[in-house]
Amino acid sequence: MITVEGYSESDLLSVKAKLSSMPKFPVYVRFANDPDTDYIFTDRDASDWKQLDPKEPQRLKKVNH
Template sequence: MRKKILIFGLIFVFLVIGGIFASLQIKYKSLEKSLKNYLISEQGYSESDILSVKAKLSKMPQFPVYVRFADDPDTVYIFTDRGASDWTQVDPSTPQRLRKEVNMK
């Protein structure tokens, strides 16, 4: 009886850990795809301008997305969507990669 409980307990633990891992991978892929689409469709970058887009788990911001551009491959730009679909560059602050227009009135 104890063996069955132990086996079911281990299976449950593996399923929980596997579920957490799978959900993080889905979140990463979603963020990477969203930022890449944003950079291409709204910021005017081409597919060849972007070398890599990689999301990770972090403390602050919780899900940063690291981007390397073809014209500056040694610099890693960090973006966050702050839980919404409005992308913001976090680091490095200069040079700024987002081409946000300033409204002057």
């Protein structure tokens, strides 16, 4: 999230990844300005980040196709 999306460390409260069956590695992120909400992302093994949950606002800064 920091390298690809350009977030700073101070933007993020926590970043946790888990091994699961689908998606393989979901990443749970809490943002400093929304500390009570977990956002779920996956990078599809190629730095092509997708937000998996429908929460608003969408947190990805770059649009990936």
